[in-house]
Amino acid sequence: xxxxxxxxxxxxxxxxxxxxxxxxxxxxxxxxxxxxxxxxxxxxxxxxxxxxxxxxxxxxxxxxxxxxxxxxxxxxxxxxxxxxxxxxxxxxxxxxxxxxxxxxxxxxxxxxxxxxxxxxxxxxxxxxxxxxxxxxxxxxxxxxxxxxxxxxxxx
Amino acid sequence: xxxxxxxxxxxxxxxxxxxxxxxxxxxxxxxxxxxxxxxxxxxxxxxxxxxxxxxxxxxxxxxxxxxxxxxxxxxxxxxxxxxxxxxxxxxxxxxxxxxxxxxxxxxxxxxxxxxxxxxxxxxxxxxxxxxxxxxxxxxxxxxxxxxxxxxxxxxxxxxxxxxxxxxxxxxxxxxxxxxxxxxxxxxxxxxxxxxxxxxxxxxxxxxxxxxxxxxxxxxxxxxxxxxxxxxxxxxxxxxxxxxxxxxxxxxxxxxxxxxxxxxxxxxxxxxxxxxxxxxxxxxxxxxxxxxxxxxxxxxxxxxxxxxxxxxxxxxxxxxxxxxxxxxxxxxxxxxxxxxxxxxxxxxxxxxxxxxxxxxxxxxxxxxxxxxxxxxxxxxxxxxxxxxxxxxxxxxxxxxxxxxxxxxxxxxxxxxxxxxxxxxxxxxxxxxxxxxxxxxxxxxxxxxxxxxxxxxxxxxxxxxxxxxxxxxxxxxxxxxxxxxxxxxxxxxxxxxxxxxxxxxxxxxxxxxxxxxxxxxxxxxxxxxxxxxxxxxxxxxxxxxxxxxxxxxxxxxxxxxxxxxxxxxxxxxxxxxxxxxxxxxxxxxxxxxxxxxxxxxxxxxxxxxxxxxxxxxxxxxxxxxxxxxxx
Numbered sequence: 001x002x003x004x005x006x007x008x009x010x011x012x013x014x015x016x017x018x019x020x021x022x023x024x025x026x027x028x029x030x031x032x033x034x035x036x037x038x039x040x041x042x043x044x045x046x047x048x049x050x051x052x053x054x055x056x057x058x059x060x061x062x063x064x065x066x067x068x069x070x071x072x073x074x075x076x077x078x079x080x081x082x083x084x085x086x087x088x089x090x091x092x093x094x095x096x097x098x099x100x101x102x103x104x105x106x107x108x109x110x111x112x113x114x115x116x117x118x119x120x121x122x123x124x125x126x127x128x129x130x131x132x133x134x135x136x137x138x139x140x141x142x143x144x145x146x147x148x149x150x151x152x153x154x155x
Numbered sequence: 156x157x158x159x160x161x162x163x164x165x166x167x168x169x170x171x172x173x174x175x176x177x178x179x180x181x182x183x184x185x186x187x188x189x190x191x192x193x194x195x196x197x198x199x200x201x202x203x204x205x206x207x208x209x210x211x212x213x214x215x216x217x218x219x220x221x222x223x224x225x226x227x228x229x230x231x232x233x234x235x236x237x238x239x240x241x242x243x244x245x246x247x248x249x250x251x252x253x254x255x256x257x258x259x260x261x262x263x264x265x266x267x268x269x270x271x272x273x274x275x276x277x278x279x280x281x282x283x284x285x286x287x288x289x290x291x292x293x294x295x296x297x298x299x300x301x302x303x304x305x306x307x308x309x310x311x312x313x314x315x316x317x318x319x320x321x322x323x324x325x326x327x328x329x330x331x332x333x334x335x336x337x338x339x340x341x342x343x344x345x346x347x348x349x350x351x352x353x354x355x356x357x358x359x360x361x362x363x364x365x366x367x368x369x370x371x372x373x374x375x376x377x378x379x380x381x382x383x384x385x386x387x388x389x390x391x392x393x394x395x396x397x398x399x400x401x402x403x404x405x406x407x408x409x410x411x412x413x414x415x416x417x418x419x420x421x422x423x424x425x426x427x428x429x430x431x432x433x434x435x436x437x438x439x440x441x442x443x444x445x446x447x448x449x450x451x452x453x454x455x456x457x458x459x460x461x462x463x464x465x466x467x468x469x470x471x472x473x474x475x476x477x478x479x480x481x482x483x484x485x486x487x488x489x490x491x492x493x494x495x496x497x498x499x500x501x502x503x504x505x506x507x508x509x510x511x512x513x514x515x516x517x518x519x520x521x522x523x524x525x526x527x528x529x530x531x532x533x534x535x536x537x538x539x540x541x542x543x544x545x546x547x548x549x550x551x552x553x554x555x556x557x558x559x560x561x562x563x564x565x566x567x568x569x570x571x572x573x574x575x576x577x578x579x580x581x582x583x584x585x586x587x588x589x590x591x592x593x594x595x596x597x598x599x600x601x602x603x604x605x606x607x608x609x610x611x612x613x614x615x616x617x618x619x620x621x622x623x624x625x626x627x628x629x630x631x632x633x634x635x636x637x638x639x640x641x642x643x644x645x646x647x648x649x650x651x652x653x654x655x656x657x658x659x660x661x662x663x664x665x666x667x668x669x670x671x672x673x674x675x676x677x678x679x680x681x682x683x684x685x686x687x688x689x690x691x692x693x694x695x696x697x698x699x700x701x702x703x704x705x706x707x708x709x710x711x712x713x714x715x716x717x718x719x720x721x722x723x724x725x726x727x728x729x730x731x732x733x734x735x736x737x738x739x740x741x742x743x744x745x746x747x748x749x750x751x752x753x754x755x756x757x758x759x760x761x762x763x764x765x766x767x768x769x770x771x772x773x774x775x776x777x778x779x780x781x782x783x784x
Contacts, residue, residue: 126735
């Protein structure tokens with residue numbers, strides 16, 4: 001690798017994006033804690049503290065949910081770091097994670113217990129993720145399939 | 156005088172010789188059973204029928220008694236009736252061995268050596284597969300050519316060709332607008348695109364055409380300029396390639412353009428290979444405009460530059476794979492088989508007097524399974540564009556020949572110049588009139604008595620100013636026109652050659668081999684996924700209800716899409732699309748739920764913005780005032 005090439009400067013919008021994604025990660029952390037507390041892996045004192053501080057939303061299949069939420073938390077955390085370091089995989093994984101969050105949000109909406117704040121935050125992040133400047137910064141701008149010369153109409 | 160090229164021809168050649176000199180080479184796909192042949196042998200094996208408005212079918216001339224002359228006889232028919240021929244579908248053929256030999260589900264093209272390669276369904280997306288399933292199901296209720304007909308047609312064709320193999324084209328020469336269009340028409344006994352090559356339709360009889368377009372380059376010499384190949388229902392410039400574009404147009408022995416014929420469909424292609432053909436869904440066309448508006452909004456919102464070419468393509472289309480490999484039989488100059496020629500000039504009686512269909516009429520409302528009419532007519536009896544206006548059909552009606560172009564440009568230049576001189580005079584007159592009015596108005600402006608006249612004068616001046624602006628605008632445009640024409644003339648004189656593909660809007664290109672990397676598993680998945688999806692939907696609807704069913708359906712759909720994406724190595728891109736779609740749905744829900752709060756927030760936002768910008772202006776002007784002079 002050429003050491004003389006200066007690292008790409010991170011645009012402000014990417015920093016904002018990473019911060020917002022970090023907030024989403026914190027929300028995931030809280031959710032994971034709730035699920036993990038429900039599984040009983042914490043001591044009773046810690047579990048009581050978590051469950052009294054945060055609302056008890058865990059339902060059936062709590063172990064599966066806890067594993068899923070923890071995996072998502074780890075992915076969120078890694079993605080936040082990747083976004084700050086402007087890695088292309090972070091953009092891709094970010095879109096997948098946001099898709100899962102949106103599906104979850106819509107599921108909750110249909111079930112009648114929507115988390116509007118979380119939904120709003122996720123939509124905002126998806127919008128920012130797909131801004132041209134952001135996609136360009138992460139190198140995910142689609143290749144231009146338009147011919148290089150102008151195409152004239154018949155004649 | 157320049158040396159005539161190898162591809163040129165003397166202008167005094169007869170039409171028959173001209174047609175001979177440029178007759179195309181047709182290269183077929185291995186597995187093809189039908190080749191251009193003669194209509195008289197076909198008609199001899201047909202019966203003539205009429206379908207009455209009440210649905211009753213009547214045989215007018217039985218098989219064995221029909222000839223081209225009898226076909227052309229004028230018959231009185233009530234409006235709404237359809238005349239048609241029956242070839243394989245003739246009731247006399249019902250007992251043919253081919254009918255009994257039919258093996259279920261096995262394409263006859265496969266038996267003839269056709270190898271479809273990667274499954275057609277594996278090459279297209281989910282929506283296309285769903286639409287394909289819809290078309291397959293629609294065949295159950297639509298009129299369709301029965302499966303046995305294809306087998307009988309093949310046997311009959313083999314029998315006819317075995318007795319005396321003949322490959323024939325029907326040619327004519329059309330001289331129009333300085334162009335000389337050599338028009339070759341090919342007649343096929345049967346089109347087995349659906350039953351043989353997984354295409355859209357089957358029908359008895361098929362008329363296709365190829366044209367070579369010449370012009371008189373210099374006195375006594377004709378030069379070929381374009382090759383035009385018919386391809387399904389496409390029309391316009393996309394159908395033609397310039398003679399010197401050798402990347403796109405293959406030519407044998409300097410004068411014979413090569414057309415690669417689609418398996419079963421007999422559509423023509425310029426390059427060998429497999430093509431993804433998009434069949435437009437007519438009843439979804441009305442959704443195209445709003446869908447394009449959404450796409451444009453999306454592009455603007457997210458700066459997605461993916462697409463001028465996409466705008467040229469239909470949005471709602473079902474892709475089919477067309478096999479035009481050229482690895483089968485070939486006909487023409489220096490090929491295994493040569494052409495026999497029939498001239499259509501003067502037009503024989505059967506050509507203009509028989510308006511009916513050249514094969515079985517199956518009452519398909521979409522039309523694809525009904526046989527076509529002759530070269531002159533469409534299925535509905537209306538004049539066929541490709542016959543009556545071959546230049547317009549190929550998008551050449553607005554194109555002068557290279558020999559005519561300088562004179563055309565001169566004529567255009569003279570017109571623009573004349574208008575320019577006229578505009579100079581008009582502008583000077585208007586300006587003078589305007590100044591005169593202005594001077595008069597200024598003289599009486601202060602006199603109360605003349606106020607009504609002053610106001611009328613002002614109105615007149617406004618109208619004059621508007622006229623003057625229009626004339627001046629036209630004058631500027633004319634100046635640009637003149638410069639462009641002069642540049643064009645200079646370029647032509649310098650021998651600058653135009654881009655040979657500038658007229659092409661959608662370039663049909665063979666599928667690239669790297670796009671076809673699929674495993675057997677992927678093909679099995681693509682063949683079964685739609686069926687499995689429908690079974691899954693039924694299972695969910697039976698086992699669950701209400702919101703759970705909705706969630707389960709959505710989850711299943713996403714899983715199916717992601718599995719499909721995984722096979723296509725497209726997970727990231729498809730996951731992004733799914734996420735964006737979910738974001739749009741969520742946004743709509745949020746807007747509906749919080750419309751009042753969002754409206755208030757928007758008003759507050761606008762208020763704050765206005766207040767801050769006004770304060771900034773105030774602050775800037777205060778600072779400027781405080782600054783010592």
